[in-house]
Amino acid sequence: MDMLVFAGASVAKIAVVMVTVLITVAILTLAERKVLSWMQDRMGPMEVGPYGILQPIADGIKLFFKEDIIPAGANWVLFSLAPIISLIPAFIGFAVVPYGPNIEYELYGVTIKPFIISDINIGILYVLAFASIGAYGVILGGWASNNKYSLLGGLRAAAQVISYELNVGLAIIGVLILAGSLSLVTIAEKQAGGFWHWNLIGGLQIIGFVVYVISSVAETNRLPFDLPEADSELVAGWMTEYSGMRFAFFFMAEYANMILVSCIASVLFLGGYHAPYPGTLLPGILGYFEGVAWFTVKVYFFLFLFFWIRATLPRLRYDQLMRFGWKVMLPLALANIVITAIVVYVLR
Amino acid sequence: MVPIFFAYFALVSIVAGLLTVSLRNPVHCGIALLALLGHVAGLFVLLHAEFVAVVQIIIYAGAILILYLFVLMLLNLKTEERYFHRRHAWYITGVGALTVELLMVLLASRFSGAKGPATVAAVEEIGNSTAIGILMFSDYLLPFEIVGVFLLGAIVGAIVLAKTPSPADLSGDER
Structure with missing residues (x-):
C-alpha cells in the first residue's frame, strides 16, 4: 500500500512536470519567433489566432500529418532510433530538478515531497550524464541519413559536444565546492536568504556562471554555436533528411534541453526557487508557490537570454568555435576552480 | 525487486x-x-x-x-567488412570453453569472497561520493597522484604525436 501511494504520487509529479515541459516547448517555439521578430522590427506570426498565439498548435498539426520520409540508402534502424535517443535524455534530466521548497507531506502514512520528483545524491552528475547521452541522437542521426551534409553535421556535433561538455562540467565545480554536495536540492537549499546568498553574487561564481551559460548555449547547439545544423553551409546539418514527427522529436529535444540547462543554471547560480529577498512574502502554502513562481521567472530569464543571443551574435567559424572552447573557456573554468578552492580554504 | x-x-x-x-x-x-x-x-x-x-x-x-x-x-x-567474422566456429568454441571454465571457478568458490570495509551500511552512512572522495585523498593519495602524472604524460604524448611538423622543420630535415 505504501509502495502504491509513493508510486502514484511520483507518477503524478512526473506527469505534471512532463506536461509543463511540453507546454513550455510549445510556448517557446512561438516565443522565439515573436522575440526575434520584435528584435528585428517585424511582427512575427500573426495569422493563426489573435496575435498568432495558436501558431504552435498549427505547427504541431502540420508536423503530425507530414509525410514521413526515410531516404533510400539510409540505415533504417538508426535513422528511426536517433530522434528517440535525442528526446528521452532531454526529458529524463528534469527528474532531479527542485521546482520548489524541500517540504514534506504525510499522505496515507507515506512521506511525499510535492516539489521534488527525486533527490539523488549525485543529481548534477546525473544531469550531465544524460546530456552526454543526448548527443548520440545527433551523431547517429547524421550518420544514418546517408547524406554528406548530415554526416558533417553529426561529426561537428560530436566534436562540439565533447569540447563544451568538459567546460560545463568544470564551470560548475566552483558551485559544488561552495555547496559541498552534488545534490541539486542541497545546492538550492544552501542559497536561502536573499540574493546576496546566491552562488552568483554571494559565492562570486561570476566566471563559472559566464562559462556555464556560454558552454550550455554551445551544448544545446543554439546560435551562435549551431555549427551542426549551420543552415548556410550544411542545408540543415544532421536534420537535413528528417521530416514529420521525427523532425519534431529533434526539435522538441532541442527546446527541452534549453529548458533543462536553464533550470540547472537557475538552481546552481541564481538560488533556484529562492526569492531575491529573505523568506517569502505570502504565508503558508502560498509561500511555496511563490518559490515556484520565482523559479519560473529565472528559467524564463535564461530562455529569453537564448533568444537574445541568437538575435545578436553571428555564427562562429568552426575553428573559432574549437579555439574558443579549448583556449578561452577551459583555462577560465580551471582558474575559477583554483581560485574558489583557495578562497574557500582560507575563509573556513 | x-x-x-x-x-x-x-x-x-x-x-x-x-x-x-x-x-x-x-x-x-x-x-x-x-x-x-x-x-x-x-x-x-x-x-x-x-x-x-x-x-x-x-x-x-x-x-x-x-x-x-x-x-x-x-x-x-564497405571494403573491410568482409574480412571480419570468418572463423565464427573457432571463436564460439573458445568463448564457450572460457565460459565453462569461469562457471566452474565461480561455482567452486560458492560466491563467498572476502568482504571489504565498504559495506552498503558503511557507504550509506556518509554518502558514496563523500566516501570515495575521502578515501581517494587519504589512503589512496599516492596512486591517485601517480595516475595523474600518467595522464599528464599521455596528454603530452598525444600533443607531440598530433603536432604536424611545421614547414620550417621539414625544409631543415631535407638539407
Missing part, C-alpha cells in the same frame, strides 16, 4: 557485449557497446555505487565512445 533488476542488467549486459563483438556494422557495434556501458552502470547503481555509475556514463559513454563513433563514421568500411 533487486534480483529482478540484477537479472535484467546482467542479461542485457551479456547480450550487448556479445553483439558488440559479433555485429557486422561497426557503428551498430558502437551502439551495442553504449547499451553495455549503460547496463553495467545499472549494476553499479544496484551496488549503491551511484557515483561510479554516473562517471562511467559521462566518461565512457559521453566522451570515449563518441570519439570511437567519430572515427568509425569517417572510415569507409
Whole structure:
C-alpha cells in the first residue's frame, strides 16, 4: 500500500512536470519567433489566432500529418532510433530538478515531497550524464541519413559536444565546492536568504556562471554555436533528411534541453526557487508557490537570454568555435576552480 | 525487486557485449557497446555505487565512445567488412570453453569472497561520493597522484604525436 501511494504520487509529479515541459516547448517555439521578430522590427506570426498565439498548435498539426520520409540508402534502424535517443535524455534530466521548497507531506502514512520528483545524491552528475547521452541522437542521426551534409553535421556535433561538455562540467565545480554536495536540492537549499546568498553574487561564481551559460548555449547547439545544423553551409546539418514527427522529436529535444540547462543554471547560480529577498512574502502554502513562481521567472530569464543571443551574435567559424572552447573557456573554468578552492580554504 | 533488476542488467549486459563483438556494422557495434556501458552502470547503481555509475556514463559513454563513433563514421568500411567474422566456429568454441571454465571457478568458490570495509551500511552512512572522495585523498593519495602524472604524460604524448611538423622543420630535415 505504501509502495502504491509513493508510486502514484511520483507518477503524478512526473506527469505534471512532463506536461509543463511540453507546454513550455510549445510556448517557446512561438516565443522565439515573436522575440526575434520584435528584435528585428517585424511582427512575427500573426495569422493563426489573435496575435498568432495558436501558431504552435498549427505547427504541431502540420508536423503530425507530414509525410514521413526515410531516404533510400539510409540505415533504417538508426535513422528511426536517433530522434528517440535525442528526446528521452532531454526529458529524463528534469527528474532531479527542485521546482520548489524541500517540504514534506504525510499522505496515507507515506512521506511525499510535492516539489521534488527525486533527490539523488549525485543529481548534477546525473544531469550531465544524460546530456552526454543526448548527443548520440545527433551523431547517429547524421550518420544514418546517408547524406554528406548530415554526416558533417553529426561529426561537428560530436566534436562540439565533447569540447563544451568538459567546460560545463568544470564551470560548475566552483558551485559544488561552495555547496559541498552534488545534490541539486542541497545546492538550492544552501542559497536561502536573499540574493546576496546566491552562488552568483554571494559565492562570486561570476566566471563559472559566464562559462556555464556560454558552454550550455554551445551544448544545446543554439546560435551562435549551431555549427551542426549551420543552415548556410550544411542545408540543415544532421536534420537535413528528417521530416514529420521525427523532425519534431529533434526539435522538441532541442527546446527541452534549453529548458533543462536553464533550470540547472537557475538552481546552481541564481538560488533556484529562492526569492531575491529573505523568506517569502505570502504565508503558508502560498509561500511555496511563490518559490515556484520565482523559479519560473529565472528559467524564463535564461530562455529569453537564448533568444537574445541568437538575435545578436553571428555564427562562429568552426575553428573559432574549437579555439574558443579549448583556449578561452577551459583555462577560465580551471582558474575559477583554483581560485574558489583557495578562497574557500582560507575563509573556513 | 533487486534480483529482478540484477537479472535484467546482467542479461542485457551479456547480450550487448556479445553483439558488440559479433555485429557486422561497426557503428551498430558502437551502439551495442553504449547499451553495455549503460547496463553495467545499472549494476553499479544496484551496488549503491551511484557515483561510479554516473562517471562511467559521462566518461565512457559521453566522451570515449563518441570519439570511437567519430572515427568509425569517417572510415569507409564497405571494403573491410568482409574480412571480419570468418572463423565464427573457432571463436564460439573458445568463448564457450572460457565460459565453462569461469562457471566452474565461480561455482567452486560458492560466491563467498572476502568482504571489504565498504559495506552498503558503511557507504550509506556518509554518502558514496563523500566516501570515495575521502578515501581517494587519504589512503589512496599516492596512486591517485601517480595516475595523474600518467595522464599528464599521455596528454603530452598525444600533443607531440598530433603536432604536424611545421614547414620550417621539414625544409631543415631535407638539407
